[in-house]
Amino acid sequence: MTEYDFDLVVLGAGSGGVRAARIAAGHGAKVAVAEEFRIGGTCVIRGCVPKKLYVMASRFHDDFADAAGFGWTVGETRFDWRTLVSAKEAEITRLSGLYAQNLDKSGVEIIRQRGVVAGPNAVAFADGRRVTTRYILVATGGAPTVHPQIPGIEHAISSNEIFDLAEFPRRLLVIGGGYIGVEFASVFVRLGAQTHLAMRSDLPLRGFDEDLRRLLRDGLVAAGVELHAGALPTRIEKRADCLAVAMDDGKTLEVDAVLVATGRAPLTQGLGLEAAGVALKENGAIVVDAYSRSSVPSIYAVGDVTDRLNLTPVAIREGHAFADTAFGGLDVAVDHALVPTAVFTTPEIGTVGLTEAEAGAQTKRLLVYETSFRPMRATLSKSAEKVFMKILVDGESDRVLGVHILGPEAGEMAQLLAIALRLGARKSDFDQTMALHPSLAEELVTMRTPSRIVER
Structure with a gap:
């Protein structure tokens, strides 16, 4: 040997x-x-x-x-x-x-x-x-990738540098609508920066459930993020007091920092x-x-x-x-199915399982349960905050195929839901589970009537 x-x-x-x-x-x-x-x-x-x-x-x-x-x-x-x-x-x-x-x-x-x-x-x-x-x-x-390769891109920063900037960027342009882009846009607008988010598509978070994408876009805009959907920079020029960013829609943005979050x-x-x-x-x-x-x-x-x-x-x-x-003498292969994930924007996203598009392509009869409501906190604060929940169910087997949540503590709920889905939970199991009141999560076990049925 x-x-x-x-x-x-x-x-x-x-x-x-x-x-x-x-x-x-x-x-x-x-x-x-x-x-x-x-x-x-x-x-x-x-x-x-x-x-x-x-x-x-x-x-x-x-x-x-x-x-x-x-x-x-x-x-x-x-x-x-x-x-x-x-x-x-x-x-x-x-x-x-x-x-x-x-x-x-x-x-x-x-x-x-x-x-x-x-x-x-x-x-x-x-x-x-x-x-x-x-x-x-x-x-x-x-490692972060830097795209698009345009004149002046050397003046931009990646997610590696954004955490440790010497000065707070009062005006920030974020390029990219994925996890990193939307999370930092959500953070900096609340910390007080005038925040722009430029992305290639009309909606952020490609690959996520379409309702979550749409509602997150609305939440970012409501928080004050200036969205540049379908627009990307063509040049970054360093000036004495700012970075002047020429956009392909003809606009010029003057900012203190440009964060490139176009992938890794x-x-x-x-x-x-x-x-x-x-x-x-x-x-x-x-x-x-x-x-x-x-x-x-x-x-x-x-x-x-x-x-x-x-x-x-x-x-x-x-x-x-x-x-x-x-x-260790074991035989262990990792199952990459039903992995829960969260996007820590505000509003937060928590999701596990198939999107509606994926589930609809795999089942003959898809039952879509969904609800939107004001969280209890918003009733006194008078904020416009809303919670959205969607449960996707195979109409033939009653098995829950995916759950998608937008709202406070969505990530925490997705972690626990992942256990149920891995155990093969059916919608009837959700229905028979006693609600914990008052809580956001109780809505997951009180939805009784499908919002729509998708058949193919």
């Missing part, structure tokens, strides 16, 4: 790589993790965690406005950007330290430099060190993968099977670098499954 320096070398200390390393080490493997930046990856350092903290900060805007209806006198409020940035940095530094501590406690060697694949069973590091390993796990994640791409460049024989997709993603194994039997990949379902919990589950299979 060949002797290796390690049983596993992981490239990238993000959520997926860290979980795989810890679980593998727990199974008795000798493991190393190579990371050239900070331990924790995109989610902890410049993704989910800081983003959610900024979302929370932005929602105080609505809280202050609503408080008067409940008898509170709040007084003058003022937002300080540098205080938020500093508090965020302290928290992600704490979390990054915990990730490193947990790796150390698990017996994983942390190599704080870039590692590249030097063969099916070898990894080379930036300092010239080279080690052999039974398995290599690529978990380097993704797998971070595989320069890792030596192609030389080692690893098959890549056109966008650079690593081609893997159900067990996260690449075309080279000793090289695996998990998380965004595979471009399967680019969510942090998915990367964690994939990393755990890999380690259990490779070192």
Whole structure:
């Protein structure tokens, strides 16, 4: 049997790589993790965690406005950007330290430099060190893509930089209608920025249920976001006091910052993968099977670098499954169906299962249950806030195929609904479940009559 320096070398200390390393080490493997930046990856350092903290900060805007209806006198409020940035940095530094501590406690060697694949069973590091390993796990994640490539695009920033701007952008243009674009537009308009959102299509969040897309657009506009649907920039000119952005609809926008949020791409460049024989997709993603194994039997990949379902919990589950299979004597393949997801705009979106379009294409008879109502908070605050809920049911089997929610705590509800849908819940199970009153979620078990029936 060949002797290796390690049983596993992981490239990238993000959520997926860290979980795989810890679980593998727990199974008795000798493991190393190579990371050239900070331990924790995109989610902890410049993704989910800081983003959610900024979302929370932005929602105080609505809280202050609503408080008067409940008898509170709040007084003058003022937002300080540098205080938020500093508090965020302290928290992600704490979390990054915990990730490193947990790796150390698990017996994983942390190599704080870039590692590249030097063969099916070898990894080379930036300092010239080279080690052999039974398995290599690529978990380097993704990076923002910058489109469109127009004159002056170098003056724009990506989601990597938006968290740490030295000065708060009083005027902000966000380019892109996906997760990142709509979330940051929602955050900055509530923090006090004059916010523009430019996107190629008429509605944000391509791939989501059409009702959610439409209602989110309306919610963003109601919050003060100036929407430029179907319009994109053609040039960015840096002036003394602003960035002048020429749009293809003939308008010119003067802003302090331009955030490009037009997508992310797998971070595989320069890792030596192609030389080692690893098959890549056109966008650079690593081609893997159900067990996260690449075309080279000793090289695996998990998380965004595979471009399967680019969510942090998915990367964690994939990393755990890999380690259990490779070192724990188990046979674990990740099921990517019925994964709940949330979009942390305000209003918030939580969703699990099929969209109405997807469900309608797969069933002969689709029952659509939906409701829209004012949350109890809005009755006293007099805000225009509305909650929307939709349940999609197979008319033949009564099985719930998808649930889509827009409103407060939609993400929390989607997480719990995912359990029910994975267990094969039927609409009759929803109907027989006692309502918890008063709550938003009770509406999910009180809808009795379909709003419409779609047949094909």
